[in-house]
Amino acid sequence: DTGVSQNPRHKITKRGQNVTFRCDPISEHNRLYWYRQTLGQGPEFLTYFQNEAQLEKSRLLSDRFSAERPKGSFSTLEIQRTEQGDSAMYLCASSPPGDHEQYFGPGTRLTVT
Amino acid sequence: DQQVKQNSPSLSVQEGRISILNCDYTNSMFDYFLWYKKYPAEGPTFLISISSIKDKNEDGRFTVFLNKSAKHLSLHIVPSQPGDSAVYFCAASGGYSGGGADGLTFGKGTHLIIQP
Numbered sequence: 581d582t583g584v585s586q587n588p589r590h591k592i593t594k595r596g597q598n599v600t601f602r603c604d605p606i607s608e609h610n611r612l613y614w615y616r617q618t619l620g621q622g623p624e625f626l627t628y629f630q631n632e633a634q635l636e637k638s639r640l641l642s643d644r645f646s647a648e649r650p651k652g653s654f655s656t657l658e659i660q661r662t663e664q665g666d667s668a669m670y671l672c673a674s675s676p677p678g679d680h681e682q683y684f685g686p687g688t689r690l691t692v693t
Numbered sequence: 694d695q696q697v698k699q700n701s702p703s704l705s706v707q708e709g710r711i712s713i714l715n716c717d718y719t720n721s722m723f724d725y726f727l728w729y730k731k732y733p734a735e736g737p738t739f740l741i742s743i744s745s746i747k748d749k750n751e752d753g754r755f756t757v758f759l760n761k762s763a764k765h766l767s768l769h770i771v772p773s774q775p776g777d778s779a780v781y782f783c784a785a786s787g788g789y790s791g792g793g794a795d796g797l798t799f800g801k802g803t804h805l806i807i808q809p
Contacts, residue, residue, distance in 0.1 A: 615796075621801055622784070622802055623799050626796075636795055671736055671737070680727070680786055681742055682797060684737045686734075687735075687736050
């Protein structure tokens with residue numbers, strides 16, 4: 581297994597456009613997490629899934645953000661009507677059953693112009 | 694408010710010596726703590742963790758110490774090697790719902806520089 585993968589690695593978009601990111605977790609990891617990281621900060625939790633159920637959302641996840649994990653495998657994070665403040669690194673992590681450790685992908689860097 | 698704090702933005706250590714990275718937390722519901730290492734343009738890499746019921750965990754050159762009464766943990770790296778130069782993040786879980794499967798709360802990181 582090659583670890584958590586994320587696509588695309590970089591995305592440049594104009595303000596007001598919609599963007600979608602994909603995360604493929606490590607196989608057999610039932611939990612999947614999304615984080616956002618801005619310059620000089622640590623990753624900030626956005627939301628998490630156990631299998632296909634979205635169990636927790638941070639207050640950072642505004643109505644313009646939506647995440648899905650159909651069939652409990654890969655996940656997508658969509659941002660609608662992007663704003664310049666959405667520019668950040670979006671990180672995905674997965675975790676196997678019963679473990680606290682989360683394993684991160686390389687991230688998708690979003691730049692909103 | 695910052696529930697996990699890493700007060701040293703950077704730390705410079707000579708190769709072969711001990712590196713000590715510190716982390717403080719405020720939320721007493723945190724029950725599991727982790728350290729991650731991050732290189733530029735990569736995601737964080739898990740290093741070592743510790744449960745709140747323990748005070749020490751060791752893995753090779755890396756040791757994490759937890760002082761619950763002081764709400765403080767530290768990561769010791771000995772001996773320090775050039776490849777250890779990276780940003781180190783302290784993270785904690787259990788602060789959202791008290792369970793073990795919720796999101797991690799991270800500090801802002803400490804940039805460790807190992808000098809030859």
